[in-house]
Every structure is written in C-alpha cells, then in structure tokens.
Amino acid sequence: xxxxxxxxxxxxxxxxxxxxxxxxxxxxxxxxxxxxxxxxxxxxxxxxxxxxxxxxxxxxxxxxxxxxxxxxxxxxxxxxxxxxxxxxxxxxxxxxxxxxxxxxxxxxxxxxxxxxxxxxxxxxxxxxxxxxxxxxxxxxxxxxxxxxxxxxxxxxxxxxxxxxxxxxxxxxxxxxxxxxxxxxxxxxxxxxxxxxxxxxxxxxxxxxxxxxxxxxxxxxxxxxxxxxxxxxxxxxxxxxxxxxxxxxxxxxxxxxxxxxxxxxxxxxxxxxxxxxxxxxxxxxxxxxxxxxxxxxxxxxxxxxxxxxxxxxxxxxxxxxxxxxxxxxxxxxxxxxxxxxxxxxxxxxxxxxxxxxxxxxxxxxxxxxxxxxxxxxxxxxxxxxxxxxxxxxxxxxxxxxxxxxxxxxxxxxxxx
Amino acid sequence: xxxxxxxxxxxxxxxxxxxxxxxxxxxxxxxxxxxxxxxxxxxxxxxxxxxxxxxxxxxxxxxxxxxxxxxxxxxxxxxxxxxxxxxxxxxxxxxxxxxxxxxxxxxxxxxxxxxxxxxxxxxxxxxxxxxxxxxxxxxxxxxxxxxxxxxxxxxxxxxxxxxxxxxxxxxxxxxxxxxxxxxxxxxxxxxxxxxxxxxxxxxxxxxxxxxxxxxxxxxxxxxxxxxxxxxxxxxxxxxxxxxxxxxxxxxxxxxxxxxxxxxxxxxxxxxxxxxxxxxxxxxxxxxxxxxxxxxxxxxxxxxxxxxxxxxxxxxxxxxxxxxxxxxxxxxxxxxxxxxxxxxxxxxxxxxxxxxxxxxxxxxxxxxxxxxxxxxxxxxxxxxxxxxxxxxxxxxxxxxxxxxxxxxxxxxxxxx
Numbered sequence: 001x002x003x004x005x006x007x008x009x010x011x012x013x014x015x016x017x018x019x020x021x022x023x024x025x026x027x028x029x030x031x032x033x034x035x036x037x038x039x040x041x042x043x044x045x046x047x048x049x050x051x052x053x054x055x056x057x058x059x060x061x062x063x064x065x066x067x068x069x070x071x072x073x074x075x076x077x078x079x080x081x082x083x084x085x086x087x088x089x090x091x092x093x094x095x096x097x098x099x100x101x102x103x104x105x106x107x108x109x110x111x112x113x114x115x116x117x118x119x120x121x122x123x124x125x126x127x128x129x130x131x132x133x134x135x136x137x138x139x140x141x142x143x144x145x146x147x148x149x150x151x152x153x154x155x156x157x158x159x160x161x162x163x164x165x166x167x168x169x170x171x172x173x174x175x176x177x178x179x180x181x182x183x184x185x186x187x188x189x190x191x192x193x194x195x196x197x198x199x200x201x202x203x204x205x206x207x208x209x210x211x212x213x214x215x216x217x218x219x220x221x222x223x224x225x226x227x228x229x230x231x232x233x234x235x236x237x238x239x240x241x242x243x244x245x246x247x248x249x250x251x252x253x254x255x256x257x258x259x260x261x262x263x264x265x266x267x268x269x270x271x272x273x274x275x276x277x278x279x280x281x282x283x284x285x286x287x288x289x290x291x292x293x294x295x296x297x298x299x300x301x302x303x304x305x306x307x308x309x310x311x312x313x314x315x316x317x318x319x320x321x322x323x324x325x326x327x328x329x330x331x332x333x334x335x336x337x338x339x340x341x342x343x344x345x346x347x348x349x350x351x352x353x354x355x356x357x358x359x360x361x362x363x364x365x366x367x368x369x370x371x372x373x374x375x376x377x378x379x380x381x382x383x384x385x386x387x388x389x390x391x392x393x394x395x396x397x398x399x400x401x402x403x404x405x406x407x408x409x410x411x412x413x414x415x
Numbered sequence: 416x417x418x419x420x421x422x423x424x425x426x427x428x429x430x431x432x433x434x435x436x437x438x439x440x441x442x443x444x445x446x447x448x449x450x451x452x453x454x455x456x457x458x459x460x461x462x463x464x465x466x467x468x469x470x471x472x473x474x475x476x477x478x479x480x481x482x483x484x485x486x487x488x489x490x491x492x493x494x495x496x497x498x499x500x501x502x503x504x505x506x507x508x509x510x511x512x513x514x515x516x517x518x519x520x521x522x523x524x525x526x527x528x529x530x531x532x533x534x535x536x537x538x539x540x541x542x543x544x545x546x547x548x549x550x551x552x553x554x555x556x557x558x559x560x561x562x563x564x565x566x567x568x569x570x571x572x573x574x575x576x577x578x579x580x581x582x583x584x585x586x587x588x589x590x591x592x593x594x595x596x597x598x599x600x601x602x603x604x605x606x607x608x609x610x611x612x613x614x615x616x617x618x619x620x621x622x623x624x625x626x627x628x629x630x631x632x633x634x635x636x637x638x639x640x641x642x643x644x645x646x647x648x649x650x651x652x653x654x655x656x657x658x659x660x661x662x663x664x665x666x667x668x669x670x671x672x673x674x675x676x677x678x679x680x681x682x683x684x685x686x687x688x689x690x691x692x693x694x695x696x697x698x699x700x701x702x703x704x705x706x707x708x709x710x711x712x713x714x715x716x717x718x719x720x721x722x723x724x725x726x727x728x729x730x731x732x733x734x735x736x737x738x739x740x741x742x743x744x745x746x747x748x749x750x751x752x753x754x755x756x757x758x759x760x761x762x763x764x765x766x767x768x769x770x771x772x773x774x775x776x777x778x779x780x781x782x783x784x785x786x787x788x789x790x791x792x793x794x795x796x797x798x799x800x801x802x803x804x805x806x807x808x809x810x811x812x813x814x815x816x817x818x819x820x821x822x823x824x825x826x827x828x829x830x
Contacts, residue, residue: 013450014442016442019438025430027429038457041437042452042453283700290721296721301718309715310762
C-alpha cells in the first residue's frame with residue numbers, strides 16, 4: 001500500500017513549527033507495513049488543499065491528513081475533502097454531545113464555531129478524539145483510503161494509535177505485519193551503545209536493529225515481519241538475548257516507557273515511598289514522577305530547594321557547608337548527601353533523591369556548567385553518591401540530571 | 416514569488432529523521448518575502464523525484480530542493496532536474512579541485528563516486544559548499560527558479576545564507592519583505608479569542624491576522640509586507656491597537672516568549688521574590704520557572720506537597736482541613752489559601768503560588784478530574800483565589816493549571 005502524508009497548516013509553511021507529525025505518522029506507517037512515498041505540507045487555503053488532495057489521490061492508496069480539524073475559519077480539511085469527493089458534511093452527534101458536555105462542565109458558553117469540530121463526511125467513519133474535541137474521519141472512495149486527524153500531537157497520536165491504525169490495518173490484505181520490540185536503556189549514551197553493538201548492527205538483516213536517542217534515553221528497536229507473534233518472538237528472542245549479554249545492566253524495560261514509569265512501578269509493587277530534594281533540576285524530577293498516573297501512592301513529594309536559604313531552612317544543610325571561602329558549596333557531595341538524608345527523614349520515605357548542580361548558562365561557585373551531584377538516601381543502607389559532568393544547554397542538563405537520578409534509583413531497586 | 420520546498424531522502428519518508436531543513440528554509444523564505452505554498456518530501460527515487468519537480472514547476476516560481484547531492488547512488492537530485500529540463504550534467508572544476516584537495520590532505524584514495532559531488536547542470540550557477548564537498552546549484556528556466564542544496568543541515572544552512580539567499584533576492588524585483596508581530600495571550604482559549612476577533616479575522620487583508628495555540632498558550636501573528644520597519648509598524652500598529660481594545664488584559668508579550676519568562680522578567684526588574692507550593696502540578700510550575708535563565712535570582716524554590724503529610728508537616732495545613740468527613744479536603748479553597756500564605760512566609764518571599772487540584776485520571780475526594788484551585792499570597796495585600804475546571808488528560812491539566820497560575824501572577828504584577 002502506497003501512502004501520502006499531508007500536513008495542513010500555514011504555521012508549517014511559515015516555519016513557525018516543526019513538522020513532527022509527519023515523522024510520527026511516517027514511523028507509524030512503516031510499522032504497519034505501509035510505504036510512504038510522499039509527504040506534503042499545505043497551508044490553510046481551500047483551493048490549494050483540494051489541489052494537494054487531488055494530487056495525493058492519483059499517487060497514493062492511503063492519504064493521511066493531519067491538521068485543520070479545529071473550530072476556526074482556518075480549519076478547512078474536512079471542507080476540502082468533502083468538496084473533492086462531492087460529499088456533504090454532517091454532524092456526528094456523539095462528538096457534538098461530547099463538545100457540549102465539555103463546555104457546560106467548564107461553565108462556559110459554547111461558541112457556535114465549535115460545532116465545526118463535530119463534522120464528518122456523510123459516508124465516513126468517525127475516529128474518536130480522546131484528548132480533544134475535533135472528531136477524526138476515515139473513509140474509502142474510489143479505492144483510495146482517507147484518514148483525517150487533528151493537528152495537535154497530543155490529540156493526533158492517540159487517535160492514530162487507538163483508532164486510525166486498526167482501521168488502516170483492516171484495509172491491508174496479504175501483507176505480513178511488522179513486529180517490533182523496544183529495548184529501553186538508561187545510564188548509557190547512544191554512541192557508546194552503538195559502539196558496543198556495532199558488529200550486530202552492521203550484520204543485521206532480520207530482525208533489523210535500530211538504535212535511536214530521544215529525551216536523554218536510548219532505545220533499540222528490533223523489527224521483523226512474521227505471520228504471528230510466536231513466529232516473530234522466535235526471531236526476536238535470540239537478538240535480544242545477545243544484546244542482553246553485553247548491555248543487560250542498562251536495559252530497564254522491553255516496551256516504550258520512560259524510566260520514571262518503571263521506577264514508580266517497582267516502588268508501587270514493593271510499597272516503598274519516595275521523596276526528592278531538587279536544586280538544579282528545579283522541580284523537573286518531581287514533574288516526571290507525577291506525570292505517571294498512580295504516583296501519588298508512592299510519592300510523598302519534595303522540596304525544590306533552589307535557594308541556599310531553603311536548603312538550610314527546610315533541609316538543614318549548615319550554612320558553613322553552603323557558603324563561604326573554603327566551603328564545599330551548594331554544588332558538592334556534602335550538600336547532596338545532606339539534602340538526600342534530611343529529605344528522606346522529613347518525608348519519612350524509604351528513598352529520597354537529591355540533585356544539585358550547575359544547569360547554566362553561567363558557571364556557579366566557580367564550578368563548571370554541567371557538574372551535577374546526585375545522592376540517594378535509603379532507609380536501610382548507605383547513601384549512593386554519583387558525580388556527573390553533563391553537556392548541553394540548560395534544558396538538556398536539567399533533563400539529563402533528572403534521568404540520571406532515576407537510573408541510579410532504578411539500579412538500586414532492580415539489580 | 417511563490418515557493419515550494421522539496422526535501423529529498425528516504426530517511427524522511429521512513430520517519431528516521433525530522434525535517435528540520437524544511438522549517439529552516441520556510442523561515443528563511445518568509446524573511447526574504449517569499450511565500451512558501453507547498454512543502455514536499457520525496458524519497459531517493461528518480462521517477463518520483465522528477466514527478467515532484469514537475470508538479471512544483473507548475474505551481475511555484477521558486478523550487479528549493481534539499482538533499483540528494485552526495486556521492487552515492489541514492490543521491491539523484493541533480494540527475495532528476497537535468498532529466499526534467501533536458502540539460503547535461505557537467506563537472507564544476509573548482510569543486511572537483513576542492514574535493515581532490517580534501518582527499519589528498521586526508522591521505523585517502525578518492526573513490527570515483529565522489530566526482531558526482533562536483534556535478535552541475537550545464538546552464539546553472541554553482542553555490543559554494545563551505546562546509547562539505549557537494550556543490551549546490553541555482554538556475555532559472557522557463558521563468559522558474561531552481562535552487563539545489565545539500566541535505567546535511569551544517570552544509571545546507573551556510574550555503575543558503577551565504578550564496579542561495581542573495582541569489583534568490585536578486586530575482587525578487589519590487590517584492591517587499593514580510594514583517595511580523597507576535598501577540599501572546601494568556602488566560603483565554605483559542606476559540607474564545609477567535610470569537611472575540613472574528614470580524615477582524617474575517618475582514619483581514621493587510622495585515623493578516625493568524626491565531627494559533629501551542630502548549631496551552633494562544634498566539635496571534637500579524638503580518639504585512641512593507642518597504643521598511645517603519646512602514647510595517649504604521650500598518651501593524653492600528654490592528655494591534657484594535658485587538659488591545661478588546662483583549663488587552665490577556666496580552667502579556669509582543670514577542671514569542673512563554674508567560675513564565677515574562678513573569679520572571681517582571682519579578683527581576685522589581686526585585687521581588689517568588690516561591691511555590693505545588694500539589695497537583697507536582698513540580699511542573701517550578702520546572703517552568705527554573706527553565707528561565709536568571710530565575711535563581713528571584714525564585715526561592717518551593718515545596719511539592721504531593722501528600723497530605725507534607726501539606727501538613729511542612730506547610731501547616733491542619734489535618735482537619737485536609738481529611739475527614741465534612742472537611743474541605745486537600746483540593747479546596749481553604750487548603751490552597753493556607754498553602755500559599757504559609758509557603759510565602761516560610762520562604763520569606765514577596766509572592767507565593769499554591770496549586771491544588773485533581774490531575775486525574777481518577778477523581779479524588781469525590782471531586783472531578785480537572786478541578787483546580789490556585790491561590791497567590793503576597794506580602795502586601797490579600798490573597799487571590801481562582802477556581803478552575805480544566806479539561807484534558809493528566810499532562811494537559813498539569814500544564815494548564817501551571818500556566819493559569821502564571822497568568823494570575825502576571826495579572827497581579829502587570830495590570
């Protein structure tokens with residue numbers, strides 16, 4: 001099956017945003033065994049949108065559009081497809097009901113234009129939007145399949161995965177599906193990982209072995225085509241085994257989850273409580289913890305001790321350690337250890353993580369940007385201390401420091 | 416001048432890499448006053464590449480290609496354009512000499528295929544590659560301009576800026592560049608904003624008025640063509656003024672910055688100190704504050720009081736308010752106000768923000784997902800309290816709650 005991805009939005013043509021949707025959909029199509037031959041970006045303009053759809057129709061069996069399903073006058077994708085196919089737009093009542101519920105729950109008067117988000121083509125299937133109001137659409141006409149998705153990634157991705165992908169899969173006949181397995185690594189960089197597996201990667205044929213890095217985590221994706229999950233497993237297992245022989249101590253999951261989710265899962269399973277004292281990460285560690293549903297049963301909370309005043313007043317780090325000539329300073333092993341131990345006691349937790357460092361852009365206490373200390377205090381046993389020299393800008397250093405703290409905690413819990 | 420950007424590469428179609436080149440070129444075209452109407456991605460396949468060029472030729476005055484200029488059999492862009500225009504490929508001798516110099520300086524034997532990187536069309540201008548070996552090309556035929564650039568961003572960007580942009584500018588006669596102004600809004604949703612400005616948006620001609628939403632913030636971009644910044648301002652000012660008349664209380668910046676950055680700027684300017692007590696946002700508010708360089712001079716830090724234990728122990732909210740039959744509960748105005756006031760005192764700050772609510776996925780204390788209380792305590796004056804009913808998943812609710820807190824703080828500081 002030949003596919004074309006059309007991303008709709010003037011902000012893409014102006015370069016205001018990056019077309020991450022096209023990448024997501026391209027990967028998702030590859031996973032389904034669908035070949036993407038073209039990607040197109042077109043603005044919020046009916047004539048040019050119809051022109052793009054017209055061209056796609058002649059060269060693709062599957063046309064996936066993203067964007068232009070919202071409530072505004074600029075949201076024209078459904079209108080354009082309806083015009084191209086000579087169909088009417090009708091209201092999808094369950095979506096209309098849902099939109100009305102959202103507005104009434106917020107106590108806001110619903111602007112009429114929001115009704116546009118409940119429109120679908122008369123001969124189309126609705127695709128549920130679990131994260132927003134605009135309903136998606138799937139339909140087949142003249143042997144061409146069309147899938148219309150919203151533009152915001154947080155709406156588009158779940159709609160694709162839950163509703164559009166199964167719909168597309170149902171149209172594929174005789175194509176052996178792809179089976180993938182994700183190995184997630186922590187505490188190792190992409191280039192080191194690739195170096196350790198270079199012979200495997202270079203000799204790969206089936207399964208394929210694709211490493212990639214994102215959000216300070218490294219993933220390896222093993223992929224094969226097979227008639228069944230069992231057949232796929234029999235091809236994927238030996239490769240995973242070989243990788244584990246070399247790097248097993250860094251593999252924290254065999255699915256695409258961030259390390260904080262695995263850490264929270266283990267804590268939940270063992271009924272252990274966690275707390276955190278954060279200086280340079282400034283709340284990011286806590287934010288990542290609390291992004292995991294169910295974290296409230298293991299996470300006591302923490303202190304963002306961004307100033308020395310709070311490090312001293314709330315976490316009892318003596319001022320003579322934090323400041324003054326010859327003192328270790330706020331960015332030091334001494335401070336990290338006290339923050340972790342005192343945070344653990346204060347929250348009566350089983351584990352407490354402390355992170356202190358220099359996020360930049362300027363150095364601090366004469367210490368270089370990227371220097372980070374991580375301490376982990378635990379109820380039964382000595383504290384762990386890790387000193388890191390991280391690279392990147394302020395955002396990268398915060399994220400890498402937080403991820404490194406999760407890795408240390410995971411090592412302690414899992415190995 | 417209407418432009419189309421064609422990015423060439425199978426790795427883009429597979430989603431292995433993100434099409435950052437298209438964004439760079441789109442912005443660069445906007446700066447030159449060139450309107451990009453389409454972007455296309457096509458793989459390393461001569462037939463489909465010629466097809467893409469053929470379509471672009473019919474709908475654009477300027478076709479900018481990036482990728483496919485390298486030495487391998489997969490690098491086909493020059494061949495495709497030569498085939499389309501019926502031209503021969505010839506060696507650009509200075510580029511050939513340069514390639515030979517690079518190989519001999521490295522002491523490596525030059526593989527014959529590298530010669531391909533010195534090829535140009537017989538009737539084309541070379542574009543020097545200061546960061547690599549593949550020469551670029553610019554030519555005009557049948558009133559269509561073509562610019563061929565390499566794919567690696569570190570080669571493409573300098574070639575565009577130093578050689579392609581001036582070449583394109585020389586083809587623009589009497590075209591005035593675009594001038595844009597960004598208005599950033601907080602505390603208002605995209606659809607409400609558009610409703611308030613519907614008559615302006617529908618009547619827009621010059622300047623154009625484009626609203627869009629991202630990361631729980633709404634932006635309006637005003638754009639006009641003008642001969643100078645002064646002339647542009649004289650066209651943009653009345654529209655901005657009209658928008659301010661209606662929605663000025665929501666406009667926190669006239670540049671593309673997040674609201675937390677503006678809040679930190681004001682606090683810095685006035686030498687005011689901030690602290691935060693976060694329950695449902697779980698550290699996200701602090702993380703956003705500390706993402707701003709220089710925030711350490713205004714941000715004392717905060718407490719992520721995720722458990723009632725920490726709300727009580729560190730922030731003195733009485734247990735009879737937090738728990739028990741008939742109590743207001745952790746998600747209540749009473750709790751929010753105490754968290755804010757006690758956080759402010761504890762940190763000796765001028766302002767303290769408190770956020771408590773139900774982030775989901777499950778309701779809590781019998782209260783619905785999305786219910787959020789925000790309190791702001793200040794040294795001189797009464798606390799502000801805001802009750803919100805937010806929609807979305809856990810991540811959205813956390814982000815919307817944090818942004819709403821910044822908006823409340825900004826209102827207090829700026830208006």
